[in-house]
Amino acid sequence: MVVGLDQYLEQVRDVLRPGTRVLSSGLGAEEARARAAVAEAAAGRAVALIGSGDAGVYAMASPALEYADERIDVVGVPGVTAALAAGALLGAPLGHDHAYLSLSDLHTPWDVIERRVTAAAEGDFVTLFYNPRSRARDWQLGKALGILATHRSPDTPVGVVRNASRPGERVHLATLATLDPAIVDMYSVVVVGSSDTRLVAGRMVTPRGYRWRS
């Protein structure tokens, strides 16, 4: 059987064999979906818990494995997470050290998030924001960019990719000084360069070394 978010199940429905049982649920039901997948596996069924991107990155692998015990065999299938799809579209922003941060304070209090943004700024990591902004969370991205701006030049390149590898894919390049957070939504990933990241021929590039070659 196949368990997943309704919109992802729509994307694979044509490759399912006739008779495959499908358990679909809507956004926000992650816990229930993980529990259901594990319960079905514990009952002896072969279960595919599906997602988009990589199931291990801010996704369903964690809640499922919190519930799974030794009786269940689990095979993780890695995928292309949004940051890698976005990186390939922007150029090579992830060529050197980088940090992934979720700006969702649904599960994490803001002071923990702010401490992490500050650490990413102090470490001069290229910084990736997942869940950067939604209608209900409209100030966190601006605040996070403000923290990075105290450690990096206003000219630091920032890339925003919406719907990476999906219909409606859109790439936007700006800088820490010029990015308007209002163009960012929950379908976007935001990539802020380190102090070494440059625009080269319109592409965002972080060199492998810490300094540009002469």
Next chain:
Amino acid sequence: MVVGLDQYLEQVRDVLRPGTRVLSSGLGAEEARARAAVAEAAAGRAVALIGSGDAGVYAMASPALEYADERIDVVGVPGVTAALAAGALLGAPLGHDHAYLSLSDLHTPWDVIERRVTAAAEGDFVTLFYNPRSRARDWQLGKALGILATHRSPDTPVGVVRNASRPGERVHLATLATLDPAIVDMYSVVVVGSSDTRLVAGRMVTPRGYRWRS
């Protein structure tokens, strides 16, 4: 034509069309390989610059795009970087905020690397080490783990995956207190948990929230 490291070209040789030109070079010739690929493209050829994992993550996309200018069309093809392959084998260590760090001081001086390890420790990021250890660089990993250990419990799970998704793949689980750096080599990626990462049924899991559910 196809340009790449000799060992990766061997892996795709059976899918190349007869007559495809191949330009292969050995380890360490990254700059020359990038320049050659760009020069061939500038001369009008369709060039595939290949690598393993994701070409954008500590790999060939950066040096190639440093040399490419507006005359050349570039299409980045994202892939599964070693950390994602390793994460899927270990469980779900990348379920929340995490940082990628290279311990190679070939291009980056050690004080910059040490500052980044300290920032990753202070931010409580799950921490991924690429290029963690080689015969010539044998003390850096121990030093980096020592920095993390000043901020995290000795029981913090650490995963080492050697040859992820390749022949000879090997998974090793330890803790900050018990890991022997000597088992790590240049074909390995090292994943150090955050303060929230736990072993569940032998799998390394970082929950989506910042705290374990009761």
